[in-house]
Amino acid sequence: MSTKKEMAKIDQMEAGSNKPKSADPVGYNINRAKGTSVTMGVQTVEVSSVNRPSTLLPPPLVLPPTTTESRSIAITASDVEKGATSADQWGKNMQRWRNDNIDIGKDPGGPGICAFILTLFSFLLILATFPLSLCFSVKVVQEYERAVIFRLGRLLKGGARGPGIFFIVPCIDTYRKVDLRTVSFDVPPQEILSRDSVTVAVDAVVYYRVQNPTIAVSNVENFSHSTRLLAATTLRNVLGTKNLAEILSERETISHTMQSSLDEATDPWGVKVERVEIKDVRLPVQLQRAMAAEAEAAREARAKVIAAEGEQKASRALRDAAEVIAESPAALQLRYLQTLNTISAEKNSTIIFPLPIDILKHFIKPGKVDKYDL
Secondary structure (H helix, E strand, C coil): CHHHHHHHHHHHHHHHHHCCCCCCCCCCEEEEEEEECCCCCCEEEEEECCCCCCCCCCCCCCCCCCHHHHHHHCCCHHHHHHHHHHHHHHHHHHHHHHHHCCCCCCCCCCCCHHHHHHHHHHHHHHHHCHHHHHHHHEEEECCCEEEEEEECCEECCCCCECCEEEECCCCCEEEEEEECCCEEEEEEEEEEECCCCCEEEEEEEEEEEECCHHHHHHCCCCHHHHHHHHHHHHHHHHHCCCCHHHHHHCHHHHHHHHHHHHHHHHHHHCEEEEEEEEEEEECCHHHHHHHHHHHHHHHHHHHHHHHHHHHHHHHHHHHHHHHHHHHCHHHHHHHHHHHHHHHHHHCCCCCCCCCCHHHHHHHCCHHHHHHHHC
16 A cells, blocks of 8 residues: 555656646746846846756747737838938948048958068168168158058058158058149130030139048049049030020039039049139130121110110200290390300301391292292
């Protein structure tokens, strides 16, 4: 009997040990770590296989979100567009940051053992010839200059050096000075066909400066020559979309358009275009003659109109004066004396006597008198 009771107790103990606990229904003993990540918001968990059953339960079923959750998760088209715009702006900012912090000499593989040996040998040579080596190692750049240094063909970190004193390793370093002052150049006269099919020759002047010496040396072979060619091409492209009247009257607008286009195109070269001015617009000789004839004809037409308006106003004034003189017989005599005074001031030897028309009627034939009267 004792043996049967002991066997029953053992069975009950085994049954109790195999039953899963209510606190851990899956059979895993999960203990959260004491430390919690603040920045990422993730908690570390430890999973142990204590009291793990022989057969794992299937993963829990993930239900779709409710209506309220779906509304909170829904994204409108405007939000997508705003996200795309912000992403594009972020990409442009990153590209500009890369241009400002360019490091062409950076290589994941490193310069190599040969470069290390040459660098070490160069420093030892400088130390061996210390007083004399300063003449070749110490360089000076002006306030308006910067020096871009290459070591074994690789761009050194830290960007351009200067102004003031900087050091180079004579055997393995080469450098190039870049002037940061504003540079101006004349765009050669360009034969341009305007939108209204008129051929004109236009030249301009461009002012630019280098704003990033490292990019100006590393990204383009000759930034000055490239800027000159681009300015000539931009001048032709911009003026080709304008009429002759717009070219002659809207120079400020054309200059601003060219400056914006050149500045955007030269930004990857580290060049800043500050100002563009249209210098001269030369027309063909025949077109100049035609325009001069047109302007002269317009001026003559305006002069004739002005003269006709003056005659009209003068005739009205004479009519009013005649009506006033007709009302008073003595006014005619006064007018006669005024006329004599005017004539005597210019020609002293000339005397004029007024002769009434009524006296001459007696000496004229009656037929002619009737004719005149008619």
